[in-house]
Amino acid sequence: MATTFKTFLDNDVVSSRTLLHESIPVTGTIASGTYVDGGSEVNIRNYSHGMFQSVYDYPYLSSSANHIFDVSVGLSPKSHLSQSSPASLDQQKKKINVYNQMAQVLMGYDITGSVQEFDRDGNLADGGLKIREAVFVNFSRLLTKDEIKKGSFSLSVVTGSMVGAGTFATGRDSLMVVQDTNAQNDYRVNSPAGEYGILYPSANPNSIDRWSTDSPVGLLFYQAGVAVLSASIWSINTGSNDADANYPEFFQPGDTARGNIEYALTASTISEISNAFRHRISNISFNNTTELNSTIYFCRANHNEFNYSSNPTYTSGSKINVKNTTLDNPVAYITTIGLYSADNELLAVAKLSEPIKKDPTSELTFRVRLDY
Numbered sequence: 001m002a003t004t005f006k007t008f009l010d011n012d013v014v015s016s017r018t019l020l021h022e023s024i025p026v027t028g029t030i031a032s033g034t035y036v037d038g039g040s041e042v043n044i045r046n047y048s049h050g051m052f053q054s055v056y057d058y059p060y061l062s063s064s065a066n067h068i069f070d071v072s073v074g075l076s077p078k079s080h081l082s083q084s085s086p087a088s089l090d091q092q093k094k095k096i097n098v099y100n101q102m103a104q105v106l107m108g109y110d111i112t113g114s115v116q117e118f119d120r121d122g123n124l125a126d127g128g129l130k131i132r133e134a135v136f137v138n139f140s141r142l143l144t145k146d147e148i149k150k151g152s153f154s155l156s157v158v159t160g161s162m163v164g165a166g167t168f169a170t171g172r173d174s175l176m177v178v179q180d181t182n183a184q185n186d187y188r189v190n191s192p193a194g195e196y197g198i199l200y201p202s203a204n205p206n207s208i209d210r211w212s213t214d215s216p217v218g219l220l221f222y223q224a225g226v227a228v229l230s231a232s233i234w235s236i237n238t239g240s241n242d243a244d245a246n247y248p249e250f251f252q253p254g255d256t257a258r259g260n261i262e263y264a265l266t267a268s269t270i271s272e273i274s275n276a277f278r279h280r281i282s283n284i285s286f287n288n289t290t291e292l293n294s295t296i297y298f299c300r301a302n303h304n305e306f307n308y309s310s311n312p313t314y315t316s317g318s319k320i321n322v323k324n325t326t327l328d329n330p331v332a333y334i335t336t337i338g339l340y341s342a343d344n345e346l347l348a349v350a351k352l353s354e355p356i357k358k359d360p361t362s363e364l365t366f367r368v369r370l371d372y
Helices: 089-106 261-267 270-280
Strands: 013-027 044-046 053-056 067-075 133-139 154-158 162-164 175-179 188-191 194-201 218-221 226-230 281-301 332-340 346-358 364-371
Touching: 044 270, 053 270, 067 089, 067 270, 089 133, 089 226, 089 270, 133 270, 154 226, 154 270, 261 270, 270 281, 281 332, 332 364, 346 364
Parallel strands: none
Antiparallel strands: 013 281, 044 053, 053 067, 067 133, 133 226, 154 175, 154 281, 175 194, 188 194, 194 218, 218 226, 281 364, 332 346
16 A cells, blocks of 8 residues: 555646447348248347337347347327328327337427427428338447447348348339438437437439439437438338328238338338338448547656655565665665545556566656546
């Protein structure tokens, strides 16, 4: 235990922040059910409440399974589909509740106290087009870490008719790649959940008559790790707030549910729609971000400081004698550095790789880095 202390000066302490990025690929085989047992996708977990489903990289009952993301579906109370007469009124209420809960957290409230709807271009002041039917993809913290890196997100999804398991029609009914294009330079900060970017479809000559590269199709909330995808990408781009019914089959052959996207949103359960959406995913990729905060302490030992050991056996009785008599020049070997609070409580300890000799003829500076 130290018996003498030295106080840090302002120029002895420096703080820094480092952002570490990791590439995260999620293949369509994981999303669409890699592990099938008895016809059931055992890496897909559905719950009794029926409000969302979870995707794992292994069968979810396995001890080695990792949670990848959750999928859910929501309807705004202002959507024309929320007023329809679905096969299951309970499921329709759940879709509205999911939308409201996600909007409360991610978009907040307006000046009247009403929940803000998801806005396609993020401009809440102009009252523009809204996302009133949405598919929510909530990525696990295991993947996103502190946040998703801006400009790195890509989601490949089939927007046309499915003709079989994992296959789809050619022509305009092809793959749409959704990206947060130029989000590192153009993102929104008017969300209570942090920053978010606009999702756009990439250039695709097969679907250019439906969606252009400057047509917003969703939102990506970086710190929350949530992608909000407009259900209207499975309908003709009519420039309205709502999904259009004039588009082919949303489900793939073999699914228990049938119908286009409008019928799916009104008559199918959240799990059925989530299954159909997952089967349409070809690939998901993004870079996550880990924020590493560091404080660097420069521990300076001047020529007349720390030349004596605090060990009581320093001059006698020690197995390793550094002084034979008290008249010898002082010398010490530094092995450990302790960081103390203002009331001299030990907070952190740094061990040197080898003892460092210290005497009145030398001055030393030790760089101690504390990461958190």
